[in-house]
Amino acid sequence: TASQAGLDHDAIVIGAGMSGMYQLIRLRQLGLRVRVFEAGTGVGGTWYWNRYPGARFDSESYSYGYSFDPELLQDWSWSEHFAPQPETLRYLNHVADKYDLRRDIQFEARVASAHYQDATRSWTVTLEDGSRHSSRFLITAIGVLSAPTLPRIEGIDSFQGQSWHTARWPKEGVDFTGKRVAVIGTGATGVQTIQEVAKTAGHLTVFQRTPNWCAPLHNRPITEEEQRQIKASYPEIFRRCQETFSCFLHTADPRGTFEVTKEEREAFYEQLYASPGFGIWVGNFKDMLTDRAANKEISDFAARKIRERVKDPKVAEMLIPTNHGFGTRRLPLETRYYEVYNQPNVLLVDSKATPIERITPTGIRTSAAEYEFDIIIYATGFDALTGAFDRIDLRGADGLRLKEAWAGGARTFMGMMVEGFPNMLMLLGPHTALGNIPRSIEYNVDWVTALLRHMQAKGLTRVAARPEAVRAWTEHVMSCAEGLLTFEVDSWMTGVNRNVEGKQTRTVARYAGSAPAYRAWCDEVAGGGYRELVLD
Numbered sequence: 001t002a003s004q005a006g007l008d009h010d011a012i013v014i015g016a017g018m019s020g021m022y023q024l025i026r027l028r029q030l031g032l033r034v035r036v037f038e039a040g041t042g043v044g045g046t047w048y049w050n051r052y053p054g055a056r057f058d059s060e061s062y063s064y065g066y067s068f069d070p071e072l073l074q075d076w077s078w079s080e081h082f083a084p085q086p087e088t089l090r091y092l093n094h095v096a097d098k099y100d101l102r103r104d105i106q107f108e109a110r111v112a113s114a115h116y117q118d119a120t121r122s123w124t125v126t127l128e129d130g131s132r133h134s135s136r137f138l139i140t141a142i143g144v145l146s147a148p149t150l151p152r153i154e155g156i157d158s159f160q161g162q163s164w165h166t167a168r169w170p171k172e173g174v175d176f177t178g179k180r181v182a183v184i185g186t187g188a189t190g191v192q193t194i195q196e197v198a199k200t201a202g203h204l205t206v207f208q209r210t211p212n213w214c215a216p217l218h219n220r221p222i223t224e225e226e227q228r229q230i231k232a233s234y235p236e237i238f239r240r241c242q243e244t245f246s247c248f249l250h251t252a253d254p255r256g257t258f259e260v261t262k263e264e265r266e267a268f269y270e271q272l273y274a275s276p277g278f279g280i281w282v283g284n285f286k287d288m289l290t291d292r293a294a295n296k297e298i299s300d301f302a303a304r305k306i307r308e309r310v311k312d313p314k315v316a317e318m319l320i321p322t323n324h325g326f327g328t329r330r331l332p333l334e335t336r337y338y339e340v341y342n343q344p345n346v347l348l349v350d351s352k353a354t355p356i357e358r359i360t361p362t363g364i365r366t367s368a369a370e371y372e373f374d375i376i377i378y379a380t381g382f383d384a385l386t387g388a389f390d391r392i393d394l395r396g397a398d399g400l401r402l403k404e405a406w407a408g409g410a411r412t413f414m415g416m417m418v419e420g421f422p423n424m425l426m427l428l429g430p431h432t433a434l435g436n437i438p439r440s441i442e443y444n445v446d447w448v449t450a451l452l453r454h455m456q457a458k459g460l461t462r463v464a465a466r467p468e469a470v471r472a473w474t475e476h477v478m479s480c481a482e483g484l485l486t487f488e489v490d491s492w493m494t495g496v497n498r499n500v501e502g503k504q505t506r507t508v509a510r511y512a513g514s515a516p517a518y519r520a521w522c523d524e525v526a527g528g529g530y531r532e533l534v535l536d
């Protein structure tokens with residue numbers, strides 16, 4: 001065992017979000033000594049950090065929670081079809097209470113470095129406070145969108161009002177009443193923030209560099225009758241999530257866009273636009289993201305909706321994307337977002353035509369005008385997928401730095417292992433299946449747990465991915481991206497973030513195959529006795 005070998009822990013888990021919490025539960029069941037290091041003061045990860053106004057699910061609440069414990073499913077009641085962030089954070093704290101997780105979690109413990117030593121087959125983890133901890137296994141549970149990025153604009157520190165990145169929102173909340181507020185960024189986060197802030201701000205100015213296609217969320221409270229139905233049908237809900245492409249309740253329509261008449265097509269789009277959740281994105285005609293003409297049909301439909309909802313035709317045109325088709329980037333879901341631009345106290349600024357040149361002590365200067373603000377909100381996104389890894393000094397065998405190993409793009413085995421990084425397992429590493437994320441988390445945690453159980457039973461202390469297995473997986477990931485319109489567009493899913501050095505050009509940053517195909521691949525590896533791994 002690790003303690004016989006003089007190691008502090010059997011496993012160190014970095015992060016106490018949804019994946020770290022569930023991994024802790026599973027590793028305890030193996031009898032392992034586990035330590036979780038968490039940078040925040042509480043559990044919840046994404047739902048701990050993203051406290052910005054209006055933050056909520058775009059997945060149906062009851063498809064998002066943990067599925068592993070029938071008792072937990074029965075004793076938690078979601079109040080809305082798409083729960084707001086405070087409720088989700090309460091839920092995750094409830095989970096931490098129920099399984100007494102906090103006794104193995106060290107909070108306010110940000111990992112600075114993690115180095116592997118082959119002589120002892122162990123990892124040495126150093127926290128920012130300088131303390132060191134050794135462990136047989138290192139499990140990263142650091143999230144996909146957890147490294148926030150501010151824009152590279154001069155003068156950010158000179159602003160004398162209040163300013164925050166949406167993922168670093170103050171716990172006590174912010175009062176916008178009567179305030180002059182700026183929001184920079186119109187991704188999924190910006191859209192949720194804008195529609196909420198517009199309710200109370202004295203004046204709101206939105207700086208939009210690229211408009212995104214959005215569609216209505218159609219959220220509403222869960223009635224008592226619905227609650228009973230939900231609790232009675234959890235097995236079916238999660239079975240459905242296992243069957244669909246991205247683990248959502250929605251799945252692509254088997255018909256092609258042009259296999260139906262124009263009238264049928266229009267009626268189907270209308271029906272999707274009027275239905276809750278991601279149906280219009282992942283439950284649309286099967287060729288929406290592969291056939292240019294098909295994509296143009298739904299884009300034209302969505303553009304008509306924007307023109308209907310926004311009164312000023314000039315503003316409507318500004319809100320219609322012209323450089324990418326509907327759904328080729330992550331689709332923000334909205335609640336009266338477009339109507340915000342009909343309010344007299346809201347101004348939309350095109351920051352592509354008139355770029356932001358400087359943040360000044362009193363506000364924002366663009367190439368065309370100067371604006372004064374009390375509050376600036378940066379909804380400018382994340383160094384996605386690899387950013388949280390890059391912020392830790394991670395070194396594998398022979399001192400190899402992960403950042404260097406991934407300089408030409410991430411290379412993994414099933415998103416869970418890296419060549420040259422023995423005994424490191426990643427939950428939600430790059431090139432794993434994403435979609436409705438908790439479903440992928442539970443799968444990955446269970447897979448990792450089964451691997452460690454196997455090693456425990458056989459007395460094995462070292463696991464490494466074979467180079468040829470990494471090559472095969474990476475080639476598979478590349479081939480899944482072929483022919484997808486998504487990969488012709490800049491976004492975090494194609495590895496582009498202009499605020500990050502080395503992320504200026506498109507890569508296949510994200511696995512685009514189906515979740516069932518992903519699981520089949522991983523199941524085969526486990527079922528075949530892990531031939532793709534070197535175990536000793």
Ligand code: NA7
Pocket residue numbers: 145150151152153184185186187188189190207208209210330351356379380381382492499
């Ligand atoms: P996103 O989707 O990456 O959006 C970031 C937004 O910030 C996007 O509109 C960017 O414009 C904008 N941005 C970034 N830098 C600048 C500068 N310098 N000037 C103006 N505008 C800028 O992040 P989100 O947080 O909204 O969403 C991330 C994911 O979280 C989302 O997919 C959900 O799954 C949950 P751009 O489009 O690059 O022109």
